[in-house]
Structures are given as structure tokens and as C-alpha cells.
Amino acid sequence: MIRRFLKWLSILLIVAATLAAGGFWYTFMSPYGYHPAEPAIIDERIAEQDVFVYGTLRHDWLRWIIMGTPVETREATLEGYRKQDLDILPQPDGEVRGEVLTVNPAALRALDRYERLGVRYTRESVKLEDGTMAWVYKRLPE
Structure with a gap:
């Protein structure tokens, strides 16, 4: 039995x-x-780009599965925003703590697919607290 x-x-x-x-x-x-509503802008001439992550992409194991390789990160803060559920919203005195990934064009394409770029999220350039520029994924209105 x-x-x-x-x-x-x-x-x-x-x-x-x-x-x-x-x-x-x-x-x-x-x-x-996956059929994005907008084409992803990825400049293949730029070998590495920074991406600020504040949610599920902070998990090492998930990034490894999505991109197929481990990626080093560094702590970072995005000022002028607050985190709300799966999104960040402008707020003058707010800040969002997260991590910065430095990725190649293939990894950026994989992250775009994971975030459903053009379907659920848009990718925008932001200035972090330390003055560096990075991509960040922001939810599209439903």
C-alpha cells in the first residue's frame, strides 16, 4: 500500500x-x-549597461535562471520615488532601495522579456543617488 x-x-x-x-x-x-507592443531599445555597441532592480530581480537564483549566468550586484538607492506593490511611483521625498546589475546586451534582452517590456513594464533611464545612470522597469498603466 x-x-x-x-x-x-x-x-x-x-x-x-x-x-x-x-x-x-x-x-x-x-x-x-511574448509579443512586445514596443520594440526594445538595446544598443549592441554598449558592452555593459546598468539596471536598477527593486523587486523579484533582487534574487540571485532568479537572475541566474533568467540570464543564464550569475551577475554581481551593488546596493543602490533611487531617490524621488516610492515602491508600491510591483511598481515605483514618483514621490519627491521618497526613496527606493535596490541593487544595480551590470549586464550585457543579451542579458538586457532576457530581462526585458522577463519584465514583459511593452506589455507589463516600460524601461526608463533614471539617475541614482550616487549620480550614475541606470535602466529601471516601471509598470505600464492597466
Whole structure:
């Protein structure tokens, strides 16, 4: 009885893992399922660009899955904004703490896809507290 239960539990776990992996691939890596409303602006001549992240992209393991490589980060602050749910909104005395990733054009393209550039987010250039410029993803109005 226990062996039978473990057999079915194993099958169920394998099917669930396969479906999760397939869903992730379809959403974030496949040529299907993502059709941006606006073309991404990525200058291939610039070898590295900074991206300020303040939400899920602060997780090392998630960035590694999305970009296929680990990326070093540094702590950073974006002044003049406040974080609200999955977005940042202008607020004169606000600040958002996050991290800066330095990425190549291929990694920036992968981040654009993860953030659904043109569908859920737009990518804008902002000046960080330390004076450096970086891209940041901001939610599009629904």
C-alpha cells in the first residue's frame, strides 16, 4: 500500500515539475507567447549597461535562471520615488532601495522579456543617488 502511494506521489511530482519547467520556458524563453507592443531599445555597441532592480530581480537564483549566468550586484538607492506593490511611483521625498546589475546586451534582452517590456513594464533611464545612470522597469498603466 505504501509503495503504491509513493509510486503515484513520485509520478505526480515528476509531472508537476515538468509542467512548471515547461510553463517557465514558454513564458520566459520560448519564441512564442511574448509579443512586445514596443520594440526594445538595446544598443549592441554598449558592452555593459546598468539596471536598477527593486523587486523579484533582487534574487540571485532568479537572475541566474533568467540570464543564464550569475551577475554581481551593488546596493543602490533611487531617490524621488516610492515602491508600491510591483511598481515605483514618483514621490519627491521618497526613496527606493535596490541593487544595480551590470549586464550585457543579451542579458538586457532576457530581462526585458522577463519584465514583459511593452506589455507589463516600460524601461526608463533614471539617475541614482550616487549620480550614475541606470535602466529601471516601471509598470505600464492597466
